[in-house]
Amino acid sequence: EAMTVDYQNILFEKTGAEGAVGLIILNRPEKLNAWTHDMRDEFLDAMDRVNKDSAMGAMVVTGAGRGFCAGADISAMFKKQLDDEGPRRPSTAANWVKAVRAAKPMIAAINGACIGVGLTQILPCDYIMASNEAKFACAFVKMGVVTELASSHFLVQRMGWGNASEAALTGRTMDGAEAVRLGLADRLVAHDDLVDEAIALADMMAQNPSRQLRMVKELLTQNGSEDDLDKVLERETKALVLDAYQECLS
Numbered sequence: 001e002a003m004t005v006d007y008q009n010i011l012f013e014k015t016g017a018e019g020a021v022g023l024i025i026l027n028r029p030e031k032l033n034a035w036t037h038d039m040r041d042e043f044l045d046a047m048d049r050v051n052k053d054s055a056m057g058a059m060v061v062t063g064a065g066r067g068f069c070a071g072a073d074i075s076a077m078f079k080k081q082l083d084d085e086g087p088r089r090p091s092t093a094a095n096w097v098k099a100v101r102a103a104k105p106m107i108a109a110i111n112g113a114c115i116g117v118g119l120t121q122i123l124p125c126d127y128i129m130a131s132n133e134a135k136f137a138c139a140f141v142k143m144g145v146v147t148e149l150a151s152s153h154f155l156v157q158r159m160g161w162g163n164a165s166e167a168a169l170t171g172r173t174m175d176g177a178e179a180v181r182l183g184l185a186d187r188l189v190a191h192d193d194l195v196d197e198a199i200a201l202a203d204m205m206a207q208n209p210s211r212q213l214r215m216v217k218e219l220l221t222q223n224g225s226e227d228d229l230d231k232v233l234e235r236e237t238k239a240l241v242l243d244a245y246q247e248c249l250s
Helices: 037-052 074-083 093-102 139-143 151-159 161-170 176-181 191-206 210-223 229-249
Strands: 010-015 021-026 058-063 067-069 106-110 113-115 127-131 135-137 173-175 187-189
Touching (some): 021 037, 037 058, 058 191, 093 210, 106 191, 127 176, 135 176, 151 161, 173 176, 176 187, 187 191
Parallel strands (some): 021 058
Antiparallel strands (some): 010 021
């Protein structure tokens, strides 16, 4: 069942078994889905839609055409700043990472070029599938800027110190198979099966109780790089107590 949402920069539809999965497609194919503020706002709106819909349990993000997202559309973003009469928008980097980690499960299905902010926006996702036609590059250093969206944390979490350093310090491009081998992505999938496989995995996640899924995500966020095991146990115990309390209420 397609949604009749009038987005300009993304497509959004309900899919999967009984419409339990939200499919978000970055949709500026002529620009390899280059990232703009408007695209980000629509993406966040679609995420919110899934989060608020009790019939939906997870979401998949992919790109239209041959790219996933080839980085920021610098010209569009600067033009918007010049055209806007009001003050500059505050940076939403922290909000983006928090939104992804607080959302229902999110799977990124990388169908082509995934470069710069195209890459860093998906690192906080729960799972990254790569088509054999995907291309990944953490290319910031080549452009004289540093990695953002907490990627200096997530790259090390995903790839380990050495591989993360090599990817970020060379800015080189790697294909889907190498990205999976180095831990940047989680599963290599034949290009034609990519979105179906991502939706199937999202469906499996969506079958679980939504509240617990969000709590598990929160625990992974907080505890994934926590070295104080007492804190780890304390957070888990608190979540279990909350669960028990909810059980009593219901």
